[in-house]
Amino acid sequence: MARITASVYTSHVPAIGAALDLGKDKEPYWQPVFAGYEYSKQWMKDNKPDVIFLVYNDHATAFSLDMIPTFAIGTAPxxxxxxxxxxxxxxxxxxxxPELxxxxxxxxxxxxxDLTIVNKMxxxxxxxxxxSLMCGQPPADAFQWPCPVIPFAVNVVQYPVPSGQRCFQLGQAIRKAVESYDQDLNVHIWGTGGMSHQLQGPRAGLINREWDNAWLDQMIADPAACAQVPHIDYVREAGSEGIELVMWLIARGAMADVTGGKPPAVKxxxxxxxxxxxxxxxLIMENT
Structure with a gap:
């Protein structure tokens, strides 16, 4: 059967992509950011998955205010x-x-x-x-990234958005789905977005180090409790875009300890x- 062996969690700041694309990753401002992913790139080489199930949010490119699916799975080749x-x-x-x-x-x-099935996106x-952060920056004319990717888009842009608890439970359902697939596949599940940031309004530029790290501690050690954090706490403490962190709970809910397995190893x-x-x-976590 297929199995989820690891979960990866990371911010997906657009300026990070621009820094990579423009060759600015060695500049003093950006160097500390990319240094934090040097371990991760080697880990990916040493633990290459067959498939990545990647949870993210669309930023009004595939979807607009005309159509806003809460959860959308990409099934295209x-x-x-x-x-x-x-x-x-x-x-x-x-x-x-497409098969998985x-x-x-x-x-x-x-x-x-209820998932929206997307065949073109x-x-x-x-x-x-x-x-790019986990795999390095391949040239545009490369055939593909290191492995296939299943995109899973979550609406955390336009309210109402799904609760942390709903996302956590969805992660458990995804794990059950993967384990019922009859091919021997090593699957990674990634939760992306966050952490604290606000892009507009009087609190634009808000960053809350203490809250971010306390939330990470709880997500690692007590994910069920972390899933109970209400929306208002994310907005108040982590800014309007801090709500993206509920997507990390989908990946966390897919780890083995949530359904009685051993605690994951924080790598x-x-x-x-x-x-x-x-x-x-x-964050990188492995099932043990």
Whole structure:
């Protein structure tokens, strides 16, 4: 059967992608950010998955205010890199895994989670920046990233957005779906977005180091309690865009300890501010 062996969590700041694309990753401002992912790139080489199930949010590229799915799974064989207003990032298109994606959709919907099935979808920085951070920056004319990716878009842009508890439970359903797939696949699940940041209004530029790290501590040690954090706490403590952290709870809910397995091993933890007025958080956990 297929199995989820690890979860990865990372911010997906668009300026990180721009810094990589423009060759600015060695500049003094950006160097500390990218240094935090050196371990991660080697870890990816040493623990290469067959498929990545990547949870992210679309930033009004694939979806607009005309249609806002709460949860959308990409089932296409390939996903083009989105043009977010200044041209697509110079990275390869994303190769999907339609068979596993369709199986997950079938299983999760039968577990009473309503998913939107998407057969054509451009993917933006929310998905490509995590790939660049974890896999390095491949040339745009490369055939593909190191492995297929299943995009899973979550609406954390336009209210109402899903609760942390709903996301945590969805992660458990995804794990059950993966484990019922009849091919021997090593699957990683990634939760992206966050940490504390606010992009507009009187509190623009808000960063809350203490809250971010306390939230990380709880997500690692007591994810069920972390899933109970209400929306207002994210907005108050982590800024309006801090709500993106509920996507990390999908990945955390898919780990084995949540359903009685052993606690996961924390392989890497990193936190840094600022990165374009955003707190960057990163974590790698392995099932044991």
């Amino acid at each position: 390939q996903f083009p890199v989105a043009d977010e207003g200044w041209g697509p990032r110079p990275v390869p298109p994303v190769i999907g895994h 994606a369709a199986h997950i959709a079938q299983s999760v919907i039968q577990q009473d989670f 451009p993917v933006d920085h929310g998905l490509t920046v995590p790939l 890497h933890r990193f936190y840094h501010v600022p990165a374009s007025n955003t707190a960057v958080g990163h």
